[in-house]
Amino acid sequence: MLQDFSIGIGTRFVFGRDAHNRIGKELKQMGIRKVLIHYGSRKRLSDSGLLGSVKEQLRLHGIRILELGGVVPNPRLSLVREGIHLARKEKVDMILAVGGGSVIDSAKAIGLGAVADTDVWDFFTGAEVPGKSLPTGVILTYPAAGSESSEVSVINNTELGMKLLASHPVIRPAIAFMNPELTYSLPKFLTACGVTDMFSHVCERYFTPDGEVGVIDRMAEGILKTLAEIGPKVLAEPDNYSYRAEIMWISTIAHNDTVGVGRVQDWAVHEIGNELSALYDTPHGATLSIIMGSWMRYVYREAPERFARYAGEVFGVKWNRKNTLEAAYEGILKTEEFFRTMGMPVSFEEFQVPTDGVEQMLDRIAFHGEDDSIGGIKRLNRDDCRKIYETALKSRRTTSE
Numbered sequence: 001m002l003q004d005f006s007i008g009i010g011t012r013f014v015f016g017r018d019a020h021n022r023i024g025k026e027l028k029q030m031g032i033r034k035v036l037i038h039y040g041s042r043k044r045l046s047d048s049g050l051l052g053s054v055k056e057q058l059r060l061h062g063i064r065i066l067e068l069g070g071v072v073p074n075p076r077l078s079l080v081r082e083g084i085h086l087a088r089k090e091k092v093d094m095i096l097a098v099g100g101g102s103v104i105d106s107a108k109a110i111g112l113g114a115v116a117d118t119d120v121w122d123f124f125t126g127a128e129v130p131g132k133s134l135p136t137g138v139i140l141t142y143p144a145a146g147s148e149s150s151e152v153s154v155i156n157n158t159e160l161g162m163k164l165l166a167s168h169p170v171i172r173p174a175i176a177f178m179n180p181e182l183t184y185s186l187p188k189f190l191t192a193c194g195v196t197d198m199f200s201h202v203c204e205r206y207f208t209p210d211g212e213v214g215v216i217d218r219m220a221e222g223i224l225k226t227l228a229e230i231g232p233k234v235l236a237e238p239d240n241y242s243y244r245a246e247i248m249w250i251s252t253i254a255h256n257d258t259v260g261v262g263r264v265q266d267w268a269v270h271e272i273g274n275e276l277s278a279l280y281d282t283p284h285g286a287t288l289s290i291i292m293g294s295w296m297r298y299v300y301r302e303a304p305e306r307f308a309r310y311a312g313e314v315f316g317v318k319w320n321r322k323n324t325l326e327a328a329y330e331g332i333l334k335t336e337e338f339f340r341t342m343g344m345p346v347s348f349e350e351f352q353v354p355t356d357g358v359e360q361m362l363d364r365i366a367f368h369g370e371d372d373s374i375g376g377i378k379r380l381n382r383d384d385c386r387k388i389y390e391t392a393l394k395s396r397r398t399t400s401e
Contacts (some may be wrong), residue, residue: 002213002262008193009256011149013305015249017241019179020139023054023096024061026175027137032093034064035137036086038107039098040071050182054098054139066090071099073284074104074156074163074277080120083110087134092205096137101145101197101284108153108171111136124155130168138176142186142249144194144285146201146255148176156278162364163278176252180244188235192342193285195231195247198254199224199286199338200217204267205260207299207306213263220259221313223250228314232341239289268375269295273383275361276353286351289344292338294391297329299378304328306377347395358389 014022027035037051047050087095087110095114097107111134113120118263122128138148142344147153151172154165173185183191204218209352210349226246234243253259272295273287300307308324311317311331315338319327336346345351362382365374380388 001211002216003210005261007257007261008169009149009172009258010169011173011256011350013149013178013252014175015178017179017181019176020050020054021057021181023137023139023177024057024059024063024187026177026271027058027063027094028061030135030174032063032135032137033091034090035094035096036066036083036090036110037096037098038071038083038103038110039067039069040103042067042069045098048185050098050139050141054096066092071103071106072283073102075102075109075154077109077121077155077157078157080106080109080113080155083107084120087114092134094135094137096139097173098139098141100140100142100194101147104140104145104147104173105153105155107136107138108133108147108173109155109166110134112153112166112171112286121155121157122170124153124157124164130166130170133170135174136171139182140171140176140251141182142190142194142198143178143183143251144190146198146251146253147204148173148178149252149256151257152255154274156235160165161278163274164366166200178252179250180241180248183244183248184239186238188238189283189343191235191238191247192231192344193283194251195227195234195342196285196289196339196344198247198251199227199231200292201254201270202227202259203292204256204270205263205265206310207266209264209303209377210263216259216263217309221256221310223259224310224314226250228338231338232391235342238286246396264376266376268299268380268385271365271374271399272361272388275364278358278364279361280353282290282353285347289339289346290348290353290389290392292339293332293346293396294388296332296335297391298388299375300328300332301325301378302378307331346392348393349395355393357384362386362387 276282276287315334328365
């Protein structure tokens, strides 16, 4: 049954070829006069011509510009604080992220901190609740995290060895410019990481202890099936506009809660996987492919029909009530096969992640509630998460023959 919910997706989307060239006109109409352009590598954006094009469009419409580069995967709190100082000093009207999820999350955090009376990290620890933010704009160059319209920002505090999220509607970007052509040059591994991230975002909402909700379940299954079909194809045809466009839009709807409303969500895979990023700086997409199969193996008996349905609808596994467990397990194998076809790891060993930090990672997982656990479809305590990590350490069979 669909539970009560409230959602406001206030992001305006400008989608299609040359969408980013409308930025000056659109921001001027919004009353923006001064922006802080935030990005990763200045050289990469300059060499591609994108940074110059964006700056030209902004200047043509009388919008003043500041720049702050240097964002890295698993964005750092130290750069966020630098951006907050700059935004306050220069009195900017908007933080404009040019990049993917890491850049956007960093820009969101700067927007929060620029108008806050407290240290921005307090929003990530939960000590303070966001109430306002400078608006964030996005030119998306790397579809993956869905941060272009989500109400979440994830930041890495390297001093404390913690990777935490802040979540509030005021964090959602005001506008996102989405041109699939800007993603043609993405390396294969980054594309595969992005597809994995989108896939996981939907799974975190699909594997729920709540009952079936036909429209939401079918939307989720359609997204997952599409990713399973075109993920490997886009790696073979990186200049295929149709594939890139579908993936870019899926990145948005996979994480703006369209397929997560009115139900309990899980998020254990992300919470367990995030600790690999915090401790070893493992790319986010790789942490998800490493953990997901092990998590599925550990929890699928809690909801075998849900996992069997997933196997059938997403990967075409035939099932009935007589072979529910077998079909559910087949879906897990198919999931790991899918990751493998894109070159993604499904174990610590395959990505050469150190295996001696399990207890340290467990110390940092934010277990909560009266049961001191995480997850939804099955509540997982420290011992449960340890077993999931241990299963993920070594390579294992992922073929379904």
